[in-house]
Structure formats: structure tokens, C-alpha cells
Amino acid sequence: MRLPSGSAETLLREVQKEGLTFSYLGCVSFEDRCRGFLERHLLPERSAFGPAKMITVREVDDAFPDYRATLRRKRAQHSKAILRSGSIECDLSIDLLASEDELLDLADHLKATLGASVIVDISCFPRRVFCFLLKQILLDSRFENVLVAYTGAGPQGYASGHLAEDPLPCDYLPGFAGNPLATADTIALACGFESLGLGSFIDLSREGVRHIRIAMAFPPNGSNTRRQWNTVRQLVQGRSMLLDGSDIVALGAWDAEEMYITLVRWASDSDGVALAPFGTKPHSLGMLLFALAVDAPMYYCQPRSYNPDYTRGTGESRLYLPKWQGVVCWERPRAAL
């Protein structure tokens, strides 16, 4: 497994030396950072890129708290700004709780309209959408070169209150059901700020589970760390028999590759691993790649209500290289590239 990554500027410079034209796929969102990669890297060099598409993910109607009006207003502002560039398509949309059929229809359209080299910007996509689309893209031989972009929050970081609420019961992420007949004695959890139905996930997965292993995000930053430990505390309430202190690791918040490597290590002394990507998006990416490599299930408790101030401002963008010249990263020896 080898997953090169780095600042968007650096990695783009390297891949563009190959003379490739990358299409772009992102998500129009209420978050400012949905325009981060576009405005810093794509629009200034527009001619170097191929078709650019932004998908709108529609909220559910009956979430609580109901922030729809604010979310829509903010999204409309971003959409307007994006459309002003004149070169980005924003007419695709899908429901947050879209079925696999609807996701497949979207994926089929994208496969027909994006080029062989594509950048998928996961910054603002909900997990159940980007995980599905990335799976379709990575496993399709039409796509030779795939980059994943992620833009962090701005200097003001994340909202101090709940980021997301009103979770649905725990379910597998579309396309990542694994094989329910296979045993998994380990749950690997990428820890986030919200416990969001995690408890229900643990209860659901109970049969045969012996360990919960947790990856927390590094660096330790006061409130971020406190919130993650709070999540762990809520998780273990009433369930102490599963968690051992040695099963908690800290990984760089950006480090998808290290997440993958950690999962390989955990899997080596487990009888099957079930994944719970509740942490950072790069950690979710690492889990996704592992899940594709070994056909592991990924579970999530989809929140239905998002805080309009989920993130504020736009941070730096990072790129990851999960597929290059037709070879997916988990088939790539560490020494290669």
C-alpha cells in the first residue's frame, strides 16, 4: 500500500508534469470550504482542468433541529459564486438519504461525463455519498488516475456546539455492507467529535466482537481532544468489557495512509474488522481504501441535521493519490512511485 499525499499545490504540480487533464467533482455545500480547492487551485488554472461538476446534496425534510433555511441560504450563496466563474456545472443533485439505485444513477452519469483522470473533492460530501462514488470511480477501469482532495476548516475551526445531530440508526454505508456472514471480532473506530449513535452501532455489532480499537486525531488541540475523549467516554458507558487502553492510537488528522496501515496491523491479530469512520475525512478515506482492499464493512449513523456553522472559513487543501496509472494504492508496493 502506498498513498502519496501532500499539499494540493505540490501534488498538482507533480501530476501535471505528466500532461494529464483532470476533471473535478465536488459538493456545493453550506460550508465555505466547498469552494476552497476550486478558488485556490482550479479556477486560477482553469484551462489545465477538464469538466468540473459540483453536486448538491439535499437535506432531509424533517430533521431536528431544522436548519434548512440557513443551510439553503448559505448553499445558494456558494452556488452563485461558483456559477459566476462560468465554467463549473452545478446542476446535479441527490438526496442525503438517496438509495443505492439513485447513487448508482448518479455514478453512471459521472462515469460517462468525467474524464479518465479525476479529482474527487470530499471536503463537503457526506460520507454516504462520497464513499459510494469513490468506490465506483476507483474500481472502474475507465478511471486511470484518481486524486482525492480535502480542504480543512479555516482558522476559526469547527463549531463549538454539536456539529451534527438527529442520527439515523446505525447502518452500513452504501456499497460497504461487507459480508454479514463473515465474522468480525474487532471494531475499528475513527473517533470524531460526536458520539452520534455510536452506542447503537456497538450494540448492533455485538455478536462475536472482542475489541474496540480507536484512532483519535492528532495533533492534540485542547477542545478537539477533549471532544474526542468525550465521545470515547460516552461510547464505553455500560460497555467497559470491550475497550482496553492499549487499543487507542493517535494518528495525524490528515494521515489517510497511516490509518490504512494501522488497520492492517489491527486486522493481522483479529478475526475480521468492522469499520466505523466517525473521525476526520482523511481517516475515513483511509478506512474506505482498506474496506475496498479487504471487503470490510463500514458502518455509520447518518446525522440528519447539520450545524450551519459546521466549519468556518477555508483552510489548506491536501491531495491524496489513491489510484495512478490504473493501479489502486492498496495494490501498490510501498517502494513504488
Next chain:
Amino acid sequence: MSQSKRDDRVRNPFHDWLTSEMIEEPKLYRKMFSQQILVGETLEVFQPINVVLLGAQGMGKSMVLNLLRYSVLTEWIGQNGRLPHPLKNVQPFVGISINLSRVNFQAFGRRSVSRVMTGRDDSMLDAVCAGDFVNHYLTRELLRALAFLNGEAGERFRLWANIADGFVTEGVVRSIATLPSWFGYYESCATLVDLTTRVEERLGAWFRFQNTNIERIPEDVWSTKTNPGAPLHELANLLRALPVRKGQRRELPLFVVVDQYEELPALNQRYGTELQRVINSMIKARDPVVFFKIGARTYDWGREIRVSGAQSRVEVRRDYVPVNLSEVLMRREHFSIKLFEDLAKDVAHRRLKEKGHYRVKRDSVPAIFGNWEEVEEALRYFKDSERYPELLRLLPRRLRRALLDEYEVKSKDPLEVRLIGAWCLQRIKRGERVSSILQRLPDEPWKSKWWWKERVAIGLLQLASIANQRPYYYGWKSLLELSGGNIAIFLLICSEVWDEATKRGFDPLAKAAIKPLLQSEGVRGASEIWRTRDREDKLGGRRRYEVVSRFGAFIHEYLVRDWAISNPGHSGFSLSDSELFGSAKGQEVLEFLGNAVSWSILEERRHKSKQGDGSTRRKWYLHAILSPSFVIPHTRVKEPLYVSVEQMHEWIFGSGGTPLVPRRRPSRSGNQLTLPLGETK
């Protein structure tokens, strides 16, 4: 903290208060499960009938249903092939199970099989595919059961069920493989392993399709789709025909435990109810040899009772029997109260013995928490009678002076003084003169049984408030009341109290009971945990949290700040059935309240209207465990607040800023007014 005390903290025997983990380990389950008490009340579950076992979260449904599984039941069977009391007269059966969420049953309909295989969407065809999946999954479970029962581990079960050793013969395998329902799918199978491999291949094909890993369903699966329930019937008939040990075969029905049925609509918003109808069809079939046992939260059953592809419905008592654990454990009759007490004592004792390895007698468990007496609690708030004038607040000075000087209230306990004050205030509010009140004092009218009893809880909370202290929650009896008949909550309280005690260096099993202060801290911790858990973990919990927070605060202000304690019963609210069922808003309110009951956030009871109109009504209270969070009484007395559906709808779905005002009961003279919405008095 000394090492031994640290050990006590680490060895908190109640720490795993979510009991679900032990369900998966038969031996542990055998040690922990209080079968004598719980099973005794739910014996229909063990009979050859379809059963829907209802109850709020944490009441113990899964614990009961788990006992049906062959691997678990085996642990109970003695060397003599008999089950212990109260199961000793239960007729043999083979129990298998399916957890619908765990096997991703909710996936059906999200990727349409019919669309891919026929070119058009056909929900009936998709339902057939879902039914086929269930048929084959349960077949796999039965094959695993046969393998288990045929081996050494199944010896006691074979003895109980009168099945001969080595019963899995080539003949039996071929009989299974060639059942007409399979349409030849298992034709090539000669051994149990072959059958298991083949069924897992089929299930794998469904999984891969739902996972979008394959484009189409393999032809050998597609062309052999089964009808819902048909294979199970044939398999169950084969069970009856298994070779016997001795004598004649009695019946050997197949019991199928279905779990997570109620989650399907949430997990598959478009097709979830269709999937429920697939299961309903199997129940409706009223198969004479296959019986379904479904566990569902109280109000999650009954929302979709149609069968697949038709409008006919599963009918209570005809197609299935409901068993309501909430009713069994929460009734106010003495029997139910005793039942829960026995269950709690038994469960706690098992935990102490098996998890904590403590040597404690079962009947000594209540002594860990000690007794509670109302006057004793009152004296914790007010030891000093010089402060009694504070308890007589709002009374006219003349009356207060008379009570202190002439009537000598200082010789009484603080609770009585507070209630004297409340009684007097009530008289004043009704326009009675001070002189008349003074004349009645020697009769001590506040001591009339019901008047006193209805106001004790609020009186104590008021004492705590006046003394600027947090209320106490302690004693075995209080702990049971706060549990509200819910065994998970009971264990949570025990866990938090134990933790609090050991944190402060106190031995929970010392001769003296755990100090009331420590118990109170533990109870408050448990209350917050239960409240927060619903918010974080459960569908709809966020809104419930919001509504309950407002409601709890409202009750506190309304009741505890009412120094006259005029309406002690108004810790709950009542709605009429006709309003609830007669409008769209009523249905929305009912659904919200039903969900809150299912998740043990509210408690519900039916009651008769006191309005003289003969209408049937229901009343709801915050679950007892939430009372400490809002400092409201957890005991239920007298009449609740009579409100309208309009008010509740606004309260739940609106801003909730409108005060929840009681509808005045029409007096016999009919002169009293009904207060309009929004008006306070």
C-alpha cells in the same frame, strides 16, 4: 485511595448495565439471566404460537427472546434432559433467530432487483426477493442448529427433544436438499457442509448485488426464488420426522426469533414498511409448525400490519398474541411491584456474585442501599427548627405567628411544618379566613391519609429548595421507584451509585448502607446519562431531548414553586383518546409520545376521565429516572394536567414557549371557564 478500594471501583459489577453483550455468550447469559422471574411472566413466548413481545427499551425483551435460541437454551437443560422451573413444562422446540439489521435485510428495495433483472421496477418482485433472502438465511441458521445439535454440545438438547444421536444422516440431508420449495437449488448437495456452503453462496449473491459489487443476480439464484415461508414449513415438518430416542415423537416446532423488525422503516425510508410486510406475511400464514417471536418496542409494533401484496392484516389474538413486558412490570398492583423488586434483587445478586465475585446473600442486596423514611430525609434539609418560619412563607403574618407561638410547630418535623404551610395556603387561596383556619388546626386536617401522601414528594423537594440543597435520592425503595420497572435503568443506577461510593473510598458492601449523599450523586449521574443517551443515540432523540427539557423545567416551576401544593398530580399530562385519534395533529402527537414511551423517556398509562363525560384518556409522565435531572417528583399521585391536543402539538412541534396551561375541569355547576391557549393565571 487504597488498592483494595481501587479494585472495588474497577470491579464495579454493574458497570456493564447494557445487558446486550451477555446475550451473545450463552454461559454468561445463563449466570446472569433471571429466568425464574422474567420467564415466569412471559410463558406464551415459549409456546407454539406467534408472539409479539412488547416493551420499552431496557425492559428485558431481548433477554427473554434470547432464551429461545438453541445454543442458549442448551445451557439450561440439565443432564437429565429437563429444563428448570418455570420452563419445565415447556414442550421441546428448535429456536433459531434473525437480526434483520445485522444481516442487512434493510438493503432490499434500495437497489431494485426487479429493475435490473426485468428492466422495470416491480415492488412485489422485490418483496419476493426479500422473502427469498429470509427463507435461505433462516435455512442457514437451521442447518447450523442441526450441526450443533448433532454434535457433543447438543447432547442435552437431544435428550430434552427426544432426538436420536447421530440424527443427521444422509437421508436427512437429502430430504432437506430435495424439498420442492427449493426448485432444485440444493439438488447437488450430499452433506450438511454442502448445504451450508450452497446456502452461503446464495446469500453472498444477494449481499454482493446489494453492495453493487455485481451487476445481476446469478441465474441459478434468480430462477429458484422461493415463496415466503414455504421452505420453512417444509423444513419444520422434517424436524418432526427426525429419528426419536425412544417412544413416540411429540411435536418439535420451529421457533423463529425476529429482531430489529421495528428499525426497518428508519433504515430504508422508501421500502422499509414493505419489508415489514414480508415478515407480516409469514406471521399471517399461521403455519402449524413454524412460529415467529418478534420483539418490538412498545409503540413500534402495529404501525404496519398489512401483509405483502395485499390489504389483509395480521390480527391480534388470531394471528399472534401480544405480551407486554411494560404492563407486566409497571402495573401499580402490588403483584407487579413485588415482581419487579424480586427481579431487581435477583439480577443485582447475580451481578455481584458472577461479575464482582462478591459473596453476598440475595436478601442482603436491599441493605446495600438501606431504607428511606420521609421524615429522615426532611431532617437532612432542616435540622434547625429556628429556620421554620421559612417553611411558612407567603402566609399572613398573623397566621404565621400563631403557628409558631401558639401552635408550636417548632416541635414538629420540618416536613409536617411545610405541609401545614401548604394546607394553610390552600385555605387562604380559597378565601377562608385566618380565624377559621386557626380553629381547624387542632384537628390536623393535613394529616388525612391521601392529602398527606399526595404531597410528601413535593414537600420534600421544596424543603431541599428552601434549604438551598440538592434533593436526596437514596434507599432501596426509592431506587426501585426511580427504575420505573426498567431493569436496564435499575442496573445503570446501581452502577453509578457503586462508582460514586468507591470513588469516595466507601466500601459498597460494608455493613452500613451506602451514604445517602453518595447514592444521590450516583442517581443524578444515572439520570443525566439516560437523558443524554437518548439524545445522542436514538432516532428522534434530539427532538425528545428538547421537548422533555422544556417539559421538565415547566413541571419544576409549576409544581415545586407552588407553595400551596394545590395540584400535586400535575407532574404528568392527560389527553383524551378521541382527540388523539380524531385528527392529524392528534396522530402526530401520539406518534411522538409513543416513541418517547418506547425509548423509556416517558411513561404512559390509561385512565378514566374525571370530567364526568365517560371518555377514555391516557396520561404521560417523564420517566421516573429523569426526575432527578429536573428536580421533580418521581411518584405519581392524583390527577394529571388535562390538556388539549392543540396545546401538546404546539408544545412538541412548535416553539414550546407557550405555557402548558391546564384545561379546567367543568365544575358540576358548569360555571368554570376553560382557559384559552396561552393564558396563564
